[in-house]
Amino acid sequence: MRYISTRGNSPARTFTEILLAGLAPDGGLYLPEVYPSVSRAELDQWRGLSYPALAFKVLEKFIDDIPAADLKALIDRTYTPAVYCNIRPGDDSAEITPLRWLEPGLAILELSNGPTLAFKDMAMQLLGNLFEYALEKTGQELNILGATSGDTGSSAEYAMRGKRGIRVFMLSPHGKMSRFQTAQMFSLADPNIFNIAVKGVFDDCQDIVKSVSNDHAFKSEYRIGTVNSINWARVAAQIVYYFKGYFAATGGAGGSNDQEVAFSVPSGNFGNICAGHIARTMGLPIRQLILATNENNVLDEFFRTGVYRPRSNAETRQTSSPSMDISKASNFERFVFDLVGRDAGTVRALWAGIESGAKSSAGAFDLSGGPHFARIRDYGFVSGTSTHADRLATIRRIWAQYGIMVDTHSADGLKVGLELREPGLPLVCLETALPAKFDETIREALGREPERPAGLEGIEQLPQRFAVMDADAMAIKRYIEEHCRAPF
Ligand SMILES: *Cc1c(COP(=O)(O)O)cnc(C)c1O
Numbered sequence: 001m002r003y004i005s006t007r008g009n010s011p012a013r014t015f016t017e018i019l020l021a022g023l024a025p026d027g028g029l030y031l032p033e034v035y036p037s038v039s040r041a042e043l044d045q046w047r048g049l050s051y052p053a054l055a056f057k058v059l060e061k062f063i064d065d066i067p068a069a070d071l072k073a074l075i076d077r078t079y080t081p082a083v084y085c086n087i088r089p090g091d092d093s094a095e096i097t098p099l100r101w102l103e104p105g106l107a108i109l110e111l112s113n114g115p116t117l118a119f120k121d122m123a124m125q126l127l128g129n130l131f132e133y134a135l136e137k138t139g140q141e142l143n144i145l146g147a148t149s150g151d152t153g154s155s156a157e158y159a160m161r162g163k164r165g166i167r168v169f170m171l172s173p174h175g176k177m178s179r180f181q182t183a184q185m186f187s188l189a190d191p192n193i194f195n196i197a198v199k200g201v202f203d204d205c206q207d208i209v210k211s212v213s214n215d216h217a218f219k220s221e222y223r224i225g226t227v228n229s230i231n232w233a234r235v236a237a238q239i240v241y242y243f244k245g246y247f248a249a250t251g252g253a254g255g256s257n258d259q260e261v262a263f264s265v266p267s268g269n270f271g272n273i274c275a276g277h278i279a280r281t282m283g284l285p286i287r288q289l290i291l292a293t294n295e296n297n298v299l300d301e302f303f304r305t306g307v308y309r310p311r312s313n314a315e316t317r318q319t320s321s322p323s324m325d326i327s328k329a330s331n332f333e334r335f336v337f338d339l340v341g342r343d344a345g346t347v348r349a350l351w352a353g354i355e356s357g358a359k360s361s362a363g364a365f366d367l368s369g370g371p372h373f374a375r376i377r378d379y380g381f382v383s384g385t386s387t388h389a390d391r392l393a394t395i396r397r398i399w400a401q402y403g404i405m406v407d408t409h410s411a412d413g414l415k416v417g418l419e420l421r422e423p424g425l426p427l428v429c430l431e432t433a434l435p436a437k438f439d440e441t442i443r444e445a446l447g448r449e450p451e452r453p454a455g456l457e458g459i460e461q462l463p464q465r466f467a468v469m470d471a472d473a474m475a476i477k478r479y480i481e482e483h484c485r486a487p488f
Contacts, residue, residue, distance in 0.1 A: 063236075
């Protein structure tokens with residue numbers, strides 16, 4: 001399996017070559033040269049598999065330069081009930097991603113049982129093990145530079161803490177994460193973890209990561225890598241739970257692969273739903289991919305109108321589903337590459353328009369008149385927006401009707417999913433975080449504290465360790481230079 005860039009001007013690479021690489025040298029994102037397909041016979045065989053066994057089946061189609069026995073061992077070590085232990089009472093921890101029916105035809109797929117209570121642990125825990133494996137083989141070190149609006153950062157840090165050969169430099173928007181998220185990250189005392197609170201919004205942080213990554217000399221001298229959702233291995237790992245969720249929603253081990261389903265996905269950087277798009281392309285019977293945004297509805301606008309207009313950082317609103325406060329969806333380019341018939345020249349032209357206008361926020365493209373957007377429904381996508389008021393109403397309704405407490409992001413997905421589902425189609429709403437992470441909004445909606453998994457009580461009282469810095473790529477580079485000789 002070779003990986004190519006969406007911009008078409010980088011040489012094809014193998015999985016382990018791109019594992020540590022981040023963006024392709026031409027500024028594009030890596031994708032498989034061809035998507036593997038899954039036969040009907042394979043679907044039948046995979047139906048009854050455990051999560052790690054299924055993950056191996058899916059991932060070996062994308063990873064062919066790690067010996068199968070090693071890959072299997074890595075996966076088995078990652079997807080264990082001990083790691084994904086923050087389950088709801090009554091769930092089976094061996095499921096890793098339990099499916100919970102709210103009523104016939106309506107389920108949530110619980111993806112937030114990992115150490116940081118968000119779905120990002122699903123991919124990040126595997127990434128940590130893959131990185132350590134790859135670095136051990138070559139005797140190299142890696143300095144991970146990341147940007148987070150809350151969930152990616154903690155997820156990356158919990159996946160990389162204590163790993164030999166790896167340091168993490170994590171940028172987050174100063175004062176803009178929830179208290180719980182801040183405490184989760186800043187209370188880590190591992191010497192290989194560096195938290196940097198940037199005076200700005202998430203997109204400022206992401207811009208710094210991009211700018212450092214574009215400095216090829218710096219990047220290679222300091223062995224800079226990334227764990228943001230552009231990392232291909234993260235997308236690949238996320239494909240697995242679409243299969244798991246599909247099987248669980250269509251009758252489990254004894255069910256049938258004739259049934260189509262809808263997935264509803266709370267979206268920001270388009271990483272999660274991109275994995276759904278790929279699962280569908282591989283042959284999983286997904287009828288609808290329902291994309292839900294919050295008030296930062298750049299992606300909803302695109303799927304409704306064909307216009308993609310990333311907002312400026314100043315136009316990005318701070319909402320009560322903060323992990324979706326994103327106005328340049330970094331993984332979206334992967335889907336557009338497929339949408340325009342995998343024509344890298346077209347992608348280059350579209351993004352040249354975006355990037356030239358980025359400063360004035362005039363950058364945009366409009367596919368509405370063309371042949372590609374006319375076929376957008378063939379990809380299964382529909383989209384909608386959820387606001388703060390919708391979020392509160394949904395959290396209240398799901399609590400009152402089913403006795404289940406959902407977080408703000410999952411509420412956005414439920415709201416839009418219920419609005420746009422086709423009648424008769426089972427709807428699986430991806431639960432992307434647990435309510436404990438967003439207690440302020442839970443209190444506002446329900447007048448009570450969210451349930452908090454055991455062991456996380458009082459996390460806000462632990463001592464915190466972080467540096468506050470300006471949104472200045474040069475200064476961040478100096479910080480990395482000074483700290484990248486720290487012992488592990
Ligand atoms: C990251 C995140 C999202 C958005 O996922 P993308 O892959 O960026 O689209 C949604 N909800 C939660 C809780 C998240 O952490």
